[in-house]
Amino acid sequence: MKKIRLRFFAPAIAAAFLVAAGIVSCTTTDKTDPAAKNQDEPKKQKESPKAEESEDIRFARMLQEFLDKGDVKGAIACFDRIPEKLADDTEMRLLLGALYFSDTQYDNAEKEAKFVLEKDSANMDALELVSMCAHAKGDKSAYKAVTEQILKADPHNPAVNIQKAEDFALSKRYKQAQGAYRDALRGDPKNTDALFGYAQMSYYLNDIKTAQRNLNKILEIDPQNSQAYAYLAKIEYEDENYYRASALIKQAIDINPMVYDYWMDYGTYLRYQGKYKEAAECWQKASELDPTYFLAYAYLAGNYDEQEQFDLALKNYHKVIETNPKYFYAYESTAILEYHAGNYKGAIQYFTKAYSYRQDYSYSLMIAASYMKLKDSVNAKKILANQLKNMDRNSLEYDMVRFYHDAYTRNAETTLKQKIEKEQNSNKRGKMLFYLGLYYELMGADDMAKEFYAKVTNMNAPMFFEYRIAEWGMKNESNS
Numbered sequence: 166m167k168k169i170r171l172r173f174f175a176p177a178i179a180a181a182f183l184v185a186a187g188i189v190s191c192t193t194t195d196k197t198d199p200a201a202k203n204q205d206e207p208k209k210q211k212e213s214p215k216a217e218e219s220e221d222i223r224f225a226r227m228l229q230e231f232l233d234k235g236d237v238k239g240a241i242a243c244f245d246r247i248p249e250k251l252a253d254d255t256e257m258r259l260l261l262g263a264l265y266f267s268d269t270q271y272d273n274a275e276k277e278a279k280f281v282l283e284k285d286s287a288n289m290d291a292l293e294l295v296s297m298c299a300h301a302k303g304d305k306s307a308y309k310a311v312t313e314q315i316l317k318a319d320p321h322n323p324a325v326n327i328q329k330a331e332d333f334a335l336s337k338r339y340k341q342a343q344g345a346y347r348d349a350l351r352g353d354p355k356n357t358d359a360l361f362g363y364a365q366m367s368y369y370l371n372d373i374k375t376a377q378r379n380l381n382k383i384l385e386i387d388p389q390n391s392q393a394y395a396y397l398a399k400i401e402y403e404d405e406n407y408y409r410a411s412a413l414i415k416q417a418i419d420i421n422p423m424v425y426d427y428w429m430d431y432g433t434y435l436r437y438q439g440k441y442k443e444a445a446e447c448w449q450k451a452s453e454l455d456p457t458y459f460l461a462y463a464y465l466a467g468n469y470d471e472q473e474q475f476d477l478a479l480k481n482y483h484k485v486i487e488t489n490p491k492y493f494y495a496y497e498s499t500a501i502l503e504y505h506a507g508n509y510k511g512a513i514q515y516f517t518k519a520y521s522y523r524q525d526y527s528y529s530l531m532i533a534a535s536y537m538k539l540k541d542s543v544n545a546k547k548i549l550a551n552q553l554k555n556m557d558r559n560s561l562e563y564d565m566v567r568f569y570h571d572a573y574t575r576n577a578e579t580t581l582k583q584k585i586e587k588e589q590n591s592n593k594r595g596k597m598l599f600y601l602g603l604y605y606e607l608m609g610a611d612d613m614a615k616e617f618y619a620k621v622t623n624m625n626a627p628m629f630f631e632y633r634i635a636e637w638g639m640k641n642e643s644n645s
Contacts, residue, residue, distance in 0.1 A: 321352030391420040459489035509535040
């Protein structure tokens with residue numbers, strides 16, 4: 166019987182089971198060109214009626230049809246009609262067990278494996294299946310017992326060592342994981358799962374040459390291994406070889422265009438080549454492959470935001486929030502763009518949500534400013550009053566919030582300006598200059614607003630979101 170990793174059961178393996186069991190011969194799928202056959206064969210033989218298929222062959226064909234379609238449940242249902250003489254065949258029971266495992270029916274899979282073990286207590290495939298079921302169910306004691314039994318008989322058993330390696334990797338014990346993958350490769354030097362894992366652990370341990378060498382070994386064994394191409398691309402990308410990375414990930418996509426991560430990576434590599442439109446197309450494709458996952462929308466939103474395609478950016482920020490409501494940064498970015506679009510109710514909604522994650526006075530000021538844009542001074546005052554309760558009265562931030570909250574006086578304005586000029590922290594000073602400019606804008610003093618926005622935009626590499634609003638404020642002033 167062919168050794169397999171039962172955890173990764175595939176239709177092709179099923180065919181190997183059927184051949185090994187003697188149910189389907191290799192000639193049943195012979196696709197030899199009829200023209201290559203003996204041309205002198207009597208015509209009457211060619212036209213002779215096909216012999217009636219046996220019950221075994223009919224069952225095998227029916228089973229294979231479901232497997233070819235990837236219909237695991239349908240394949241399992243076929244076993245309700247298995248011929249009587251095959252019902253207790255160990256190969257067939259292992260095949261059924263593998264199907265159950267593929268369908269996450271671990272108890273049923275284990276039952277089939279134990280049936281085989283009753284007949285052959287040393288059957289390695291059955292033991293592997295039991296170990297995988299125990300692992301999947303989280304039964305640590307059963308998993309330990311059966312893996313010890315397997316490794317005693319076969320210390321380099323690929324399936325068990327690969328599982329050990331994956332467990333090590335999950336806990337970031339990369340050195341131990343690398344060792345377990347190495348043991349698996351001693352048992353099967355051409356096992357592509359073990360080769361990939363060994364390459365991946367080598368990469369994590371910063372042994373890039375070993376990683377590349379093993380990934381290329383995979384491609385020598387399996388030239389259609391998209392995962393190897395994708396990881397080679399990742400290595401090239403991190404070495405800033407973006408063109409080479411793009412070519413490699415494109416090969417992975419040509420082999421398997423249905424992998425979300427491949428399109429995400431392809432978009433990233435294109436984006437670093439300045440190909441923003443093409444990058445967006447890749448991330449759009451990823452979002453279509455899995456509309457429920459937020460990451461592609463986040464990349465699209467950032468890309469469109471950077472290109473000042475704000476409508477498209479907002480559309481995608483909204484999708485980020487829809488698919489991952491806990492992604493804090495999306496609320497801030499959405500609020501900023503809603504404010505820029507003049508949708509002050511939307512800005513209030515999203516700045517409020519951002520504030521629920523991080524109680525930043527800046528959000529309170531932006532919420533208050535949005536209310537003031539809507540001529541709603543009552544709610545603006547409420548927001549500011551609540552913020553003042555939680556602030557250090559000796560801080561510059563407190564003075565700014567109070568300046569917004571209280572009735573304007575010349576003395577308060579002068580004192581605030583003096584404190585801002587004395588502030589040594591450039592980011593804090595920049596934020597204070599922005600909010601003073603915003604206050605003047607809200608009061609209709611556009612020239613004063615422009616003066617302070619200019620001070621903000623003249624800063625080098627500011628690290629606060631208000632900088633963007635100051636830029637827009639300058640553009641609005643220049644266009645007015």
